[in-house]
Amino acid sequence: MTTTVTTDSGPRLPGLIRRLTGDEKHAPSAHSTIDVIQVLYDRVLRVTPDAADDPERDRFLLSKGHGPAAYYAVLAAHGFIPEAWLDDLAGPASRLGHHPDRVLVPGVEIGSGSLGHGLGLAVGTALGLRAQGLLKPRVYVLLGDAELDEGSNHEAIAYAGATALANLTAIVVDNSSATHGWAGGIARRFTVNGWTADTVDGRDHTDLYVALTGHRPGRPHLVVAHVENKG
Amino acid sequence: MTAMRDAFIDTTTALLDDDPRTALVLADISAAQFAPAGTRHPDRVFNVGIREQLMIGVAGGLALTGLRPIVHSYATFLVDRTYEQIKLDLDHQGVGAVLVSIGASYDGSAEGRTHQSPGDVALFDSLGHGWTVRVPGHPDEVAPLLRGAATTDDPVYLRLSEQRNARAYPDADRLRVIRQGGTNAPLVLTVGPMLDPTLAATEGMDVTVAYTHTPRPFDTSGLRALAATEVVLVEPYLSGTSSAVVSRAMAEVPHRLLALGVDQTDLRRYGDPADHARWHGLDADGLRRSISAFLGSARG
Numbered sequence: 001m002t003t004t005v006t007t008d009s010g011p012r013l014p015g016l017i018r019r020l021t022g023d024e025k026h027a028p029s030a031h032s033t034i035d036v037i038q039v040l041y042d043r044v045l046r047v048t049p050d051a052a053d054d055p056e057r058d059r060f061l062l063s064k065g066h067g068p069a070a071y072y073a074v075l076a077a078h079g080f081i082p083e084a085w086l087d088d089l090a091g092p093a094s095r096l097g098h099h100p101d102r103v104l105v106p107g108v109e110i111g112s113g114s115l116g117h118g119l120g121l122a123v124g125t126a127l128g129l130r131a132q133g134l135l136k137p138r139v140y141v142l143l144g145d146a147e148l149d150e151g152s153n154h155e156a157i158a159y160a161g162a163t164a165l166a167n168l169t170a171i172v173v174d175n176s177s178a179t180h181g182w183a184g185g186i187a188r189r190f191t192v193n194g195w196t197a198d199t200v201d202g203r204d205h206t207d208l209y210v211a212l213t214g215h216r217p218g219r220p221h222l223v224v225a226h227v228e229n230k231g
Numbered sequence: 232m233t234a235m236r237d238a239f240i241d242t243t244t245a246l247l248d249d250d251p252r253t254a255l256v257l258a259d260i261s262a263a264q265f266a267p268a269g270t271r272h273p274d275r276v277f278n279v280g281i282r283e284q285l286m287i288g289v290a291g292g293l294a295l296t297g298l299r300p301i302v303h304s305y306a307t308f309l310v311d312r313t314y315e316q317i318k319l320d321l322d323h324q325g326v327g328a329v330l331v332s333i334g335a336s337y338d339g340s341a342e343g344r345t346h347q348s349p350g351d352v353a354l355f356d357s358l359g360h361g362w363t364v365r366v367p368g369h370p371d372e373v374a375p376l377l378r379g380a381a382t383t384d385d386p387v388y389l390r391l392s393e394q395r396n397a398r399a400y401p402d403a404d405r406l407r408v409i410r411q412g413g414t415n416a417p418l419v420l421t422v423g424p425m426l427d428p429t430l431a432a433t434e435g436m437d438v439t440v441a442y443t444h445t446p447r448p449f450d451t452s453g454l455r456a457l458a459a460t461e462v463v464l465v466e467p468y469l470s471g472t473s474s475a476v477v478s479r480a481m482a483e484v485p486h487r488l489l490a491l492g493v494d495q496t497d498l499r500r501y502g503d504p505a506d507h508a509r510w511h512g513l514d515a516d517g518l519r520r521s522i523s524a525f526l527g528s529a530r531g
Contacts, residue, residue: 055296055297101323102324102325103324103325109295110295110324111319111323111324114315114319116284117288117316117319117320119288120284120285120287120288120289120291120292120316120320121288121291121292121295121320121324122292123285123288123289123292124288124289124290124291124292124293124294124295124296124300125292125293125295125296126292127254127274127277127289127292127293128254128292128293128294128295128296128297128298129296130274131254131274131275131293131296131298132296132297132298134296151284152284152285152288152316155279155282155284155285156282156285156288158280158282159279159280159282159285
């Protein structure tokens with residue numbers, strides 16, 4: 001049985017990310033997803049390396065598979081993968097590529113990279129858990145605001161809302177990179193379909209924690225995490 | 232007379248009752264027929280609406296949790312439209328599903344090109360060698376193929392058609408000789424519902440006619456055992472789909488190959504399936520003309 005693991009991987013992440021990127025200049029905050037992923041693995045998800053295949057574990061699906069350095073660093077900080085793997089990103093013998101492959105990386109729930117696939121897989125995962133009476137695990141899926149351009153997301157948003165898929169939380173990290181923006185706001189795309197939504201500062205760990213654990217009964221939940229505009 | 236689609240609906244309904252691992256994902260097509268199953272198993276029968284990308288994504292997610300999804304629509308919506316979802320949400324995740332199509336090739340002749348998918352089997356070939364492709368030629372072949380698929384976690388495509396042979400050969404997952412020709416007689420390989428028109432076309436010709444409902448994996452050892460120097464492929468989908476498989480299997484055997492099937496051209500014509508069979512040269516007369524010309528050309 002997995003248990004909630006509360007740790008603080010924060011102090012270790014800068015060093016781990018540097019091993020991946022070889023970049024001395026940029027702080028971890030250059031990675032738009034790092035705070036969300038850190039708060040999830042430090043404080044929210046009930047999953048550990050020893051229980052990475054436990055049916056009762058929470059699932060985290062990185063739909064926005066591009067730029068996974070923050071994800072790999074957090075997985076290493078939590079012991080899912082050896083730190084040494086970080087030194088050979090996308091090398092010929094590396095298990096870590098520029099987009100993660102679940103078959104190659106322990107703890108990675110889906111292979112992603114092509115945008116617009118994670119939310120559908122998350123809906124199916126949430127349905128599959130429910131069908132097997134696994135009512136404790138929650139499915140978290142992380143997307144980007146530009147990723148929402150892909151129409152497949154809107155198939156999933158409408159269906160998850162219409163069927164009140166209550167064990168699903170989507171997180172959209174919004175760095176204002178969608179080419180045509182989202183007039184009226186991202187959250188409305190979800191709430192009009194029956195989701196609950198919280199919009200927070202994507203760098204504020206307390207606010208992120210409250211939002212990531214702020215799902216209400218009977219409805220899928222959205223967290224919009226605002227970060228700086230993509231430079 | 233039971234149609235393949237009815238056999239699929241009956242068998243899937245029974246599987247949902249009997250095997251708690253089974254799940255069904257629909258995108259409105261056949262939803263009414265599965266309503267009773269949905270009432271009994273609301274947690275395992277999903278109609279996502281007209282959302283085919285989501286249909287495959289949901290199947291991938293279900294499979295990741297250990298369920299066995301059966302996914303169903305018209306071939307063009309199930310396969311052509313969702314090609315990247317099949318590639319990534321199933322194959323790349325390392326999970327399988329049972330995809331069951333209707334509307335094979337020109338079954339939807341009166342509906343036009345938008346409802347036709349002669350290239351579906353070729354699309355699975357482009358994904359690699361993981362997929363088992365079943366093309367039954369008779370409704371009685373459907374239930375055992377579907378039940379077999381449901382017990383595994385493998386990726387399986389079951390291609391149902393309204394075209395059918397008079398007789399079922401449920402055990403023909405390997406090549407089965409239906410009509411034996413003389414020594415060294417040319418070999419005519421038929422897939423699914425092409426058997427009967429081919430038998431009619433080759434009546435009185437000295438050829439061996441073999442049949443299978445499972446073109447992938449192709450029975451290459453059976454093919455080599457039956458090997459002739461002249462081989463004719465008759466397939467109910469895009470012509471030449473299995474040419475590369477046959478050529479590889481016979482790479483070390485001097486041979487000539489004629490591949491017959493549905494032409495790539497959008498005919499922009501309606502009519503019924505028999506009209507399309509005739510236009511594609513896949514009725515008995517057309518097949519006889521093509522096969523006779525091919526065999527005659529070698530004998531000058």
